[in-house]
Amino acid sequence: MKLISVQVKKFRNILDSTVVPIQDNITCLVGKNESGKTTFMHALWRLHTTQPNTDFIIQSHYPAWLEKSDKLRGENLEEVVPIFATYKLSPEEISEITNRFGSVIVSDEVELSRNYKGTVLYSVKTDEAKFIKHFIGKLKIPADMKDKVKGISHLKELKEFIKEFEKSEAEGAADSKTNAEKLLKEVLGDSAGDNIEKVVWDFIEKNYLPVFFYYNQYSELPYSVDIRKILTTNPSNLSDGEVTARIFLKLAAADDNFLLNADYEKRKRELENVANAITSDVLKYWSQNKQLRVTPDITLKTQNNQNGQTSVINELLIRVWDDRHLLSLPITEHSTGFQWFFSFLVAFSEYEINKRPVVILLDEPALGLHAKAQADFLKFIEERLAVNWQVIYTTHSPFMVQPDHLERVRLVEDKGKEIGAVISGDVMSTDPDTLFPLQGALGYDIAQHLFISPHNLVVEGLSDYTYLSLISTYLSAKDGKKILDSRWSIVPVGGADAIPTFVALLGHHLDVTVLVDSGKSGNQRLLAIANKGILLKSKILNIGEIIKRKFGDIEDLFDVKDYLELFNRAYATATKPSDLNANEPIVNQLARILNVERYDHGKPADILLKHRDELLPTFSDKTFENFERLFENVNKTLEA
Secondary structure (H helix, E strand, O other), X not given: XXXXXXXXXXXXXXXXXXXXXXXXXXXXXXXXXXXXHHHHHHHHHOOOOOOOOOOOOHHHHOOHHHHHHHHHOOOOHHHOOOEEEEEEOOHHHHHXXXXXXXXXXXXXXXXXXXXXXXXXXXXXXXXXXXXXXXXXXXXXXXXXXXXXXXXXXXXXXXXXXXXXXXXXXXXXXXXXXXXXHHHHHHHHOOOOOOOHHHXXXXXXXXXXXXXXXXXXXXXXXXXXXXXXXXXXXOHHHOOHHHHHHHHHHHHOOOOOOOOOOOOHHHHHHHHHHHHHHHHHHHHHHOOOOOOEEEEEEEEEEEEEOOOOOEEEEEEEEEEEEEOOOOEEEEHHHOOHHHHHHHHHHHHHHHHHHHOOOEEEEEOOOOOOOOHHHHHHHHHHHHHHHOOOOEEEEEEOOHHHOOHHHHHHEEEEEEOOOOOOEEEEOOOOOOOHHHHHHHHHHHHXXXXXXXXXXXXXXXXXXXXXXXXXXXXXXXXXXXXXXXXXXXXXXXXEOOOOOHHHHHHHHHOOOOEEXXXXXXXXXXXXXXXXXXXXXXXXXXHEEEHHHHHOOOOEOHHHHOOHHHHHHHHHHHHOOOOOHHHOOOOOOHHHHHHHHHOOOOOOOHHHHHHHHHOHHHHHHHOOHXXXXXXXXXXXXXXXXXXX
């Protein structure tokens, strides 16, 4: 079950965030300080979590400048809904629901919200009649009761019928009489709902609905804690750091007979085992110093009480040993990055061990780290967290933005009291401070990988670059052939989704022409950028204009026989032109032949790169004519 969108309303400085799409793996909220990033995370966290202190409080959370005026207008503030979320059930989950309740699911989307009063509101589109038919089909209904069955349309009516059915003396129903009510209870489970929507929701909530796990720097482990206090105090009365320490103690099988045992060796050993396991996890992604290890200890501390007497408390101390410098320090005196890493893994382990569905909310992670350490943390998110759970994190650091995954970015901008903070995937923000992390990330990536010239032809990927440069170079040796103007610098930006973002960020500063495949979703975003004056519409070229088709990719510029030569060599296949048709992009047809959603388009391009002297002379006139028309159209935009 995946979170697919979120909307926050009337919570702190957010009046209406707008509907924010959430990626199925990683979503990055980018904005300057006080823009509303943490506000968004806090609202979402309060929707559904097991962590303490997550009630909505009108006096603390309702927009202060609206509270009195909304009350005077007669609005019941407790009924105001500050958080809305939409989830999508997986095909496997729908299959499980169908096996249990029949084909009751009308839509795979589930809506969930919570008001200031704390009431949880849900919406699951279901067909109650299908459940009733599914369940009745399990029973042996006697002839004299079949008419009553036809009139049942609600779960409540079904329950009443089952009671009557159990009492029936009808001949031939003996086996069913004693089992029908029990069977219904087994199907409905713990739900006391009188409609199938409530029953299905209870099942979804229990089995699939992820909780939100929120983590920020205030959750870091303290150096020392009173073990008895931590274990006996209600978590809602502990600080965030003490809650993390409590989890650490629980991981070490904490109880009075173990950690408070007089045998020092017993209590020390289990703590070390847990610390070593978590430290090992940290060091997989912590490249700054691989010679650290956490060394927890339990000591007895004498404390002076207010009544003048003294008492002895059991104290947990957490230190970090450094093999490189041969010394240990309290964890609070070590690097903030290591503290953050270790403390997060401790806090998150509770969910990881219990295998509970969870969405991870990280507020300004790795904030105080060096750029290289921030890259380590991004790798940790990508390889360790996002493979199993959705991750949403906030940042204002350019090094916490992945330039090859700009589709994950959502910009957060506070537009003042009248509008409040808004969140959007549209990079056409007017606030340069909001855009800075994206510009910094993209600029850093460009500095490492690209050479930007005065005239830039922006393309999707390296295969486009290969085809355009190789064929233009080949045609340059032929008399009268059209080639790319030498002033062009071909800039592959790493995917179709990245093109609009690249253009929006740098289009004001560079002369950019964009070559896109026809029919791609990002094309509308490019037109929107053009409407804002960032890019001329005449500088947006698509392949369909060349091949006179609605849908087409750069591979469709090749004669089918020519491209199949590259494809067959790359994938060791024997596909023939007769296996294809001309009404659909060739890459879509070949993906079906390979039985994949998308194949690596770079492999055929690599074949041409390696064997260009052998293959280019064999290409048909149609291939070169298509590329010449493309070159001519591209060159015309130099004068625009």
